[in-house]
Amino acid sequence: MQYTELNRIIRQKPGEYTLSAVNGQRYIGCGLGSEYKINIHGTPGNDLGAFMDGASVNVFGNCQDATGNTMNQGRIIVHGSASDTAGYAMRNGEIFIQGNAGYRVAIHLKQYGADVPKVVVGGKTGSFLGEYMAGGIVLILGLGLAPDEDITGAHCATGMHGGVIYLARDIPDYKVAFAMNKTPIEPEDEPVIRSLIEQYCQHFGEIPHSLPLDKFVKIRPQTSRPYGKMYVGN
Amino acid sequence: MIKESLKEGNVRIPSGCAICGIIDRTGRRFNGNDIIESIAVMHDRSNGLGGGFAAYGIYPEYKDFYALHVFYDSNESKKTAESFLNDHFYIETSGRIPTEKTPTIRQQPKIWRYFVKPNRYKLQESELTGEEYVAQCVLKVNSKFDGAYVFSCGKNMGVFKGVGYPEDIGRFYRLEEYKAYLWTAHGRFPTNTPGWWGGAHPFALLDRTIVHNGEISSYDANRRYVEMYGYACKLQTDTEVITYLFDLLNRRHGLDLETAAQILTAPHWEDVDRMPAQQAERIRTLRQIYSGALITGPFSIILGFNGGMVALNDRLKLRALIAAEAGDRVYVASEECAIRKLCPQPDKVWACEGGQPVIVYADYEKAHHEE
Numbered sequence: 114m115q116y117t118e119l120n121r122i123i124r125q126k127p128g129e130y131t132l133s134a135v136n137g138q139r140y141i142g143c144g145l146g147s148e149y150k151i152n153i154h155g156t157p158g159n160d161l162g163a164f165m166d167g168a169s170v171n172v173f174g175n176c177q178d179a180t181g182n183t184m185n186q187g188r189i190i191v192h193g194s195a196s197d198t199a200g201y202a203m204r205n206g207e208i209f210i211q212g213n214a215g216y217r218v219a220i221h222l223k224q225y226g227a228d229v230p231k232v233v234v235g236g237k238t239g240s241f242l243g244e245y246m247a248g249g250i251v252l253i254l255g256l257g258l259a260p261d262e263d264i265t266g267a268h269c270a271t272g273m274h275g276g277v278i279y280l281a282r283d284i285p286d287y288k289v290a291f292a293m294n295k296t297p298i299e300p301e302d303e304p305v306i307r308s309l310i311e312q313y314c315q316h317f318g319e320i321p322h323s324l325p326l327d328k329f330v331k332i333r334p335q336t337s338r339p340y341g342k343m344y345v346g347n
Numbered sequence: 348m349i350k351e352s353l354k355e356g357n358v359r360i361p362s363g364c365a366i367c368g369i370i371d372r373t374g375r376r377f378n379g380n381d382i383i384e385s386i387a388v389m390h391d392r393s394n395g396l397g398g399g400f401a402a403y404g405i406y407p408e409y410k411d412f413y414a415l416h417v418f419y420d421s422n423e424s425k426k427t428a429e430s431f432l433n434d435h436f437y438i439e440t441s442g443r444i445p446t447e448k449t450p451t452i453r454q455q456p457k458i459w460r461y462f463v464k465p466n467r468y469k470l471q472e473s474e475l476t477g478e479e480y481v482a483q484c485v486l487k488v489n490s491k492f493d494g495a496y497v498f499s500c501g502k503n504m505g506v507f508k509g510v511g512y513p514e515d516i517g518r519f520y521r522l523e524e525y526k527a528y529l530w531t532a533h534g535r536f537p538t539n540t541p542g543w544w545g546g547a548h549p550f551a552l553l554d555r556t557i558v559h560n561g562e563i564s565s566y567d568a569n570r571r572y573v574e575m576y577g578y579a580c581k582l583q584t585d586t587e588v589i590t591y592l593f594d595l596l597n598r599r600h601g602l603d604l605e606t607a608a609q610i611l612t613a614p615h616w617e618d619v620d621r622m623p624a625q626q627a628e629r630i631r632t633l634r635q636i637y638s639g640a641l642i643t644g645p646f647s648i649i650l651g652f653n654g655g656m657v658a659l660n661d662r663l664k665l666r667a668l669i670a671a672e673a674g675d676r677v678y679v680a681s682e683e684c685a686i687r688k689l690c691p692q693p694d695k696v697w698a699c700e701g702g703q704p705v706i707v708y709a710d711y712e713k714a715h716h717e718e
Contacts, residue, residue: 116391137388137684156684175696177682178667196683196698197667215698216664239664240701267618287621 116140116158123151137177142170147187162189165206178215181208184230190316194236203230203249210234211317212257216266217241222276224248233309235317240266243332248276252309255281256320263288270332274339278332279306281324289332292339298329363536364560365389365513366548366668367680368649368656369689370529370707374714375675376404379522382530385678385685387514389534392560392681395451396542397535398516399508401549401556401651402527404711406503412439412462413481413553416499416506417488418544419457424494431492435484436463444507449519452511456544460505478553478598483577485552490579496545501554504653508533508547516547528709531651533558540584550582550590553598554653559586560681561666564644572639592640593650604650604657604706610637612662612702647699649679655708664701671696677707 116138123130123141127148135141135155140163142151147167154173162170163182170188176195183202194212202221205228216239219232230249235256242265243251255264264282271290279298289295298306303326314320367385371377382400406414415432419425432438441461465480473480485497499506504527507520513534533548539562540546549556563569563585570580570588576599578591589611596607613634619627634641645665650657658679660668669683671693678686679699686693699705 136687137682139391156687158682158684175683177684196669197664213698215667216701239698241663287617 114138123149135174142168145187162187165189176210181206184208192317197239200230200232203232204228205230207231208233209313209316212236214238217244219246219249219251220244222246222249222251224276231309233313235313237262238265240268241271242266242269243273243276243278244268244271246270246273246276246278250276250305250309251278252306253278253280254310254313254320254324272340273332274334274337277302280330280332282328283330292335292343293332294335295330295332298326298331302329302331363392363394365392365534365681365685366532366558366560366647366649367685368529368531368558368651368658368678370656370677370709371675372677372707372709373675374404374528374709374711376526376528376714378524378526379517379530381689382532383514383517383522385680385689386517386532386534388685388688389680389682390512390514392536393512393534394536395512396510396537397508397533397547398511398513399506399533399547399549399558400513400517400520400522401504401506401531401551401558402522402525403504403529403554403651403653404527404715405505405525406462407715409439409462410503412464413500413502414505415461415463415485415497416444417459417461418496418498419459420494422457424492425457425459428488428492428495431484431488432461432463435466435469436461437466438463445521445524446519447521449511449515451515452509452519455509482553482594486577486579490581498545499551501551501653504554504556504651506549506551506556508549509544510542510547528711528714529651529656531556531558531649531656537584538562543583545582546584548586549651550587552590552594555590555593555597556651557586557590557593557648559589559646559648561646561661562644563588563642563646565642568639569642589642589648592642596637596640605704606633608657608659608702608704609633610640611642612659613641614702615662647681654711655706658699658705660699660701660703662702668699669696670699670705679705
């Protein structure tokens with residue numbers, strides 16, 4: 114079925130939908146409010162849940178590019194992996210990805226008042242995690258990785274100026290961008306991380322081994338204006 | 348004549364393009380239905396201004412001949428170009444490439460095919476290898492003969508392309524009647540350059556073909572670089588230069604595919620500094636010798652050649668590319684759905700990483716022997 118037809122049918126009437134044999138249809142859940150719940154079996158196409166405004170989406174399969182693009186509210190739960198740019202420019206809401214996610218995860222994440230978007234990835238991500246992040250919370254759990262495998266790629270947090278990235282294992286310093294602090298987590302971070310891990314387990318079942326919080330690191334901008342002196346000295 | 352303001356390049360169209368490839372590692376051949384189905388799933392990535400396919404192992408009965416596929420604008424251009432072909436080649440057989448009337452495919456050129464060998468005396472006189480002789484003749488036709496364009500010239504392989512959606516182009520060329528062990532496909536969404544028959548992908552020289560999603564920021568640097576080696580970039584699109592780069596590095600300079608990929612997507616200097624000394628030295632040397640062959644900008648490409656394929660992303664991975672394995676077959680595609688369409692449960696699915704080539708070989712000779 115072509116995506117325009119599929120999305121037209123869904124938009125006609127709020128409720129719960131279960132879509133089977135989905136394969137590449139774009140824009141599913143696009144702009145939908147909290148009166149919608151959509152269960153997807155298969156491989157949804159690009160821009161799943163773009164501009165979503167409160168709906169909840171369950172994916173039983175892998176997602177393609179730009180999952181939750183500029184999402185305003187709602188929740189996307191991916192029982193699988195996601196390709197590049199998951200959580201692009203989210204303003205609020207949550208994305209939980211059971212497996213890995215691609216390049217440019219959670220870039221341009223926003224935050225305003227009580228609106229704090231959250232992106233949780235069970236496995237690892239590619240390069241440019243949290244690029245240009247302006248707010249929100251990103252948590253990468255690194256489940257199922259080999260002991261020497263990095264939890265994220267290079268250029269992590271490039272251009273970031275707000276929000277926080279939590280990683281379940283440390284990464285080499287060179288992977289973290291200029292003007293960022295990479296530190297062990299602090300006591301006030303623990304409840305936030307614990308709560309997100311709990312939710313991850315609710316969605317995907319218990320994780321095979323406990324995650325020692327003392328191994329977690331967080332990445333934050335050094336100041337509230339990290340690039341104020343990037344090009345000039347004063 | 349198209350109004351100047353309506354030509355691509357004068358209007359901004361957001362970029363798309365779809366690519367995919369399927370290879371059977373044992374060299375067993377299968378018809379074109381699979382690749383058409385696969386590329387058709389990504390219909391929305393193209394806009395009907397170009398579609399094309401490369402197929403390997405399709406002409407076993409003529410496997411010692413170069414198969415020239417040629418577009419002609421007119422009988423006149425055909426006559427002129429054919430006199431050149433007759434002078435320079437022994438033509439075993441020739442004819443129109445069979446096509447199917449397809450309502451959405453219009454304004455097609457005359458599409459001809461020739462199975463040829465270099466003219467023995469001319470070849471001897473030129474002191475070139477057979478491949479180099481063919482490549483030079485083809486480049487000459489494409490740059491000097493108005494209205495004639497050789498868009499495929501390898502042995503036992505062929506390119507089929509045109510203006511239209513790829514699935515329509517596939518039916519137009521009756522690809523279900525060909526059997527290949529490697530198929531690649533492209534759906535075009537031209538952004539900066541006109542959509543015309545010759546400008547559709549794949550771009551081929553000898554048996555190397557390229558399908559490409561993205562754009563090459565370093566195009567002019569790359570174009571000037573290959574022009575020094577006698578390649579003329581005349582096709583009004585950036586992709587052809589990648590074909591020439593692979594031809595130069597892989598065929599003429601004899602570099603292996605891993606090295607060629609390392610040159611096109613050379614590691615960043617800061618990464619080189621962290622490498623073990625010997626490896627760093629090697630990369631530095633390659634970057635210095637081949638600085639003009641570095642491709643920057645967003646791209647995902649699939650190179651096809653006799654015996655295999657290479658899938659490659661730009662260093663920063665600005666275009667999507669997914670790979671999967673299922674039994675003897677390996678798939679790559681811009682979107683996972685294009686793979687799942689043919690193979691709902693692959694043994695393994697993974698995302699290609701920036702600058703890390705996925706190279707797959709097929710044992711065609713053995714399979715062909717058994718056939």
